[in-house]
Amino acid sequence: MSKIALIAKLTAAEGKADELEQALGALIDASDSESGLEVYSAHRADDDPSTFYFFELYTDQAALDVHGKAEPMLGAMKALGGLLGGRPEVTRLTPVVAKGLSL
Numbered sequence: 001m002s003k004i005a006l007i008a009k010l011t012a013a014e015g016k017a018d019e020l021e022q023a024l025g026a027l028i029d030a031s032d033s034e035s036g037l038e039v040y041s042a043h044r045a046d047d048d049p050s051t052f053y054f055f056e057l058y059t060d061q062a063a064l065d066v067h068g069k070a071e072p073m074l075g076a077m078k079a080l081g082g083l084l085g086g087r088p089e090v091t092r093l094t095p096v097v098a099k100g101l102s103l
Helices: 017-033 061-066 071-078
Strands: 004-011 037-044 051-058 089-093
Touching: 004 061, 017 037, 017 051, 017 071, 051 061
Parallel strands: none
Antiparallel strands: 004 051, 004 089, 037 051
């Protein structure tokens, strides 16, 4: 069974980019409770400091299905609500080759 990758684009609400960055740190910390989540990393766009990207790698569909359902993650995700300028844009991918990741 193939691993599952996601790229998620998040845009901060006006004047909330630094607060969003801090909240993303809490989201990363909360991800520790998700055993099937192998990579969960946040990145800020160089050309637009109000835009952030997540790279996520899951062991399988079951791991993706439980993502965000544990109490620590639910709380951290809820904190993002007032900091976002819109809904996240999520793209699902099938990893085919990588350096530094076991696929």
